[in-house]
Amino acid sequence: MKITTVTLAPNNAQLTCYVQEQSPQMPNAAVRPAMLVFPGGAYQYCSDREAEPVALAYLAEGFNAFVLRYTVGMDCPLERALQDAQAALQYVRDHAEDLCIDPGKVAVVGFSAGGHLAAALGTQSPVELRPNAMILGYAVTLGSMWTPMGRQAPDLGDLVDSQTPPAYIFATQGDRIVPVKNSLLFADALADHDIPFELEIFPTGDHGLSLAKPCTCSGDAAMCNTEASRWLPDSVTFLQKLWGHLEVAAPDAELAAQTGRAPLTLKEPFKRLLRSPEAATILQKNLPGVMQMLDSNPLLGSISMRMIASFAPDQFPSALLDSIDAELAAIGG
Incomplete structure (x- = not known):
């Protein structure tokens, strides 16, 4: 030494x-x-x-x-x-x-x-x-x-x-x-x-x-x-x-x-996704109602879209979520 x-x-x-x-x-x-x-x-x-x-x-x-x-x-x-x-x-x-x-x-x-x-x-x-x-x-x-x-x-x-x-x-x-x-x-x-x-x-x-x-x-x-x-x-x-x-x-x-070194997906809590302006734009475009809900109840930022969808699958079809995930993956972490 x-x-x-x-x-x-x-x-x-x-x-x-x-x-x-x-x-x-x-x-x-x-x-x-x-x-x-x-x-x-x-x-x-x-x-x-x-x-x-x-x-x-x-x-x-x-x-x-x-x-x-x-x-x-x-x-x-x-x-x-x-x-x-x-x-x-x-x-x-x-x-x-x-x-x-x-x-x-x-x-x-x-x-x-x-x-x-x-x-x-x-x-x-x-x-x-x-x-x-x-x-x-x-x-x-x-x-x-x-x-x-x-x-x-x-x-x-x-x-x-x-x-x-x-x-x-x-x-x-x-x-x-x-x-x-x-x-x-x-x-x-x-x-x-x-x-x-x-x-x-x-x-x-x-x-x-x-x-x-x-x-x-x-x-x-x-x-x-x-x-x-x-x-x-x-x-x-x-x-x-x-x-x-x-x-x-x-x-x-x-x-x-x-820490933001992994690809972004809808499995991540909203507050992590929203650190990225690009991800926020994608969510606002595809899920305006959910974004309004987040504005009125910030505690929801700790849960993920995939978790919300598991309780309301009819409102959030898998095809929509998969499409959003593809857009998120394209922008990186």
């Missing part, structure tokens, strides 16, 4: 790179997905417990990993940390060949304030400076959480849009510092925009669990939680379903459909 550290402009943040050296015995792992790690620490410091141990855990799962020690301090604007996150993401993608990573498979994992930074990168950044996936651990997403610290920040859920990357989110109901509502409301915003996500709320566990194992517990037994420690392998599984896995496993077809 090669370990290097680079200094990033404009704030001299430090990015430590953990890159598995290539081996002819592992040809399928010559190019790996990347995991960019943002430790927590309330924007006052960067926690060692949520830095290198997390990077090495992902390295063992087939990722090359990168730890960002971003700008912190009570008097430091949050915007500087976001600049650092954007610079780190840009560096990893710009040096993808040297770092042996796929620039289209860069995930970010953040904890607490680092989770806020990861979610901000996925929502506040220009689209070209967003990661391809987010792992959010007991992340702060509500702007009101920063008020007692004299900081101003928006609710990140309000900034979720159709270009927000997929997310794996985990938290504990027992967290007494960052209420679980931060994760629930952010997940709800992702659902409203049909962004793929997985949400795990563990019933017990203190704030700041990191890997929830003895190696990151600082000798505090409360920071060990066997159930919550599942978050890391579960997040890896989520990413493998999203992207496939080192040329061995293919991406999950349903996630591919949700």
